[in-house]
Amino acid sequence: MARPGELFVMARVPQALRDALLGVMRDAGLDTLLGGALYAPRNWHQTLSDLHPPDAREAMRRACAAVVAPAFGMELDRLESSGPEPGRIHWRFVSSTGRPEGLGQLMAAVRTQLRAQGLVETQGHRPHVTVSYNASRAIEPLSFGPMDWRIDSIELVEVAGKGKDYRYDVVEAWPLRAPAAPPPAQLGLLWPRFPEH
Numbered sequence: 001m002a003r004p005g006e007l008f009v010m011a012r013v014p015q016a017l018r019d020a021l022l023g024v025m026r027d028a029g030l031d032t033l034l035g036g037a038l039y040a041p042r043n044w045h046q047t048l049s050d051l052h053p054p055d056a057r058e059a060m061r062r063a064c065a066a067v068v069a070p071a072f073g074m075e076l077d078r079l080e081s082s083g084p085e086p087g088r089i090h091w092r093f094v095s096s097t098g099r100p101e102g103l104g105q106l107m108a109a110v111r112t113q114l115r116a117q118g119l120v121e122t123q124g125h126r127p128h129v130t131v132s133y134n135a136s137r138a139i140e141p142l143s144f145g146p147m148d149w150r151i152d153s154i155e156l157v158e159v160a161g162k163g164k165d166y167r168y169d170v171v172e173a174w175p176l177r178a179p180a181a182p183p184p185a186q187l188g189l190l191w192p193r194f195p196e197h
Contacts, residue, residue, distance in 0.1 A: 010168070038131065
């Protein structure tokens, strides 16, 4: 977990989707199994950058303000786990269809703007939402009906608090562009053809 004062860029899971994902866990009895190891749902997010120190705040703010990328949808339809030992097992929601094109574009835009501000990015970030960093046991992958997450903004956040109060305080948030409209259909295909006289 990050240390208080560190900063990073993320997309936060909205409340309605958090509630729906928690419902999936409850229906399978996995919330009880996870118990106190549940990562606070208010913190659920998709990471978009590396962690940076507090003195990078203004450079990160400038970088985020310069990001140009379209909003997009990411489907979550699977809960899985990985990790070698009890107490260090990672549970996460993922998409069985892999990384959406929009997420790749957004991550590239964030990385480009951070580098333009002199901030080095060294890690890649897979599409996922962490449910627990320190579960006591692994689970069999659980598939469920896809839930669409509309990612239409990014947040620069500062890590704060410890223990149960651990959280990500928003420094500033920026909307993404509306997605490109589909090309217009040919009108001749939409109207019935009448014989010419």
